[in-house]
Amino acid sequence: MHTDQGFHYQHSSWRKLIASCGGIQSMSRKGNCYDNAVMENFFGHLKTEMFHGELFASTEELSVAIDDYIFWYNTQRLQARIKGLTPMEYRSQTLAALAV
Incomplete structure (x- = not known):
């Protein structure tokens, strides 16, 4: 932690x-x-895009919502700083380029 x-x-x-x-x-x-800047940035997005105005009935419901958000963030959320790709698309392209 x-x-x-x-x-x-x-x-x-x-x-x-x-x-x-x-x-x-x-x-x-x-x-x-700046030691934890990348995670602080991610948590900022998580709080504004997932938590804002939401109430969860249980910790289990919250845990599922966080898992769903992380999956969405990595596979569907386009990011300008990585050329309009999702993090998974960017990772795949980077690994493919390194394999050549």
Whole structure:
């Protein structure tokens, strides 16, 4: 789990909770907001495109919605920064070019 260096994320009870679930904590370096910029960008899209105004009846419903969004994001969402392709199309083209 990636977090910033806020006090609540450094507290021993938070670290124990993460460890009890089998998680591993990582933190950005102090004063460096770019350590996790790619994921922060993705989460920004997720929040505005999937969560905005939505209520979920259960954590299971939320989990399914997140899985569906990630699949859609990778296979259908066109992105200008990668030449109007989906992430999967861009990945496939890049791998094909490397194989030549």
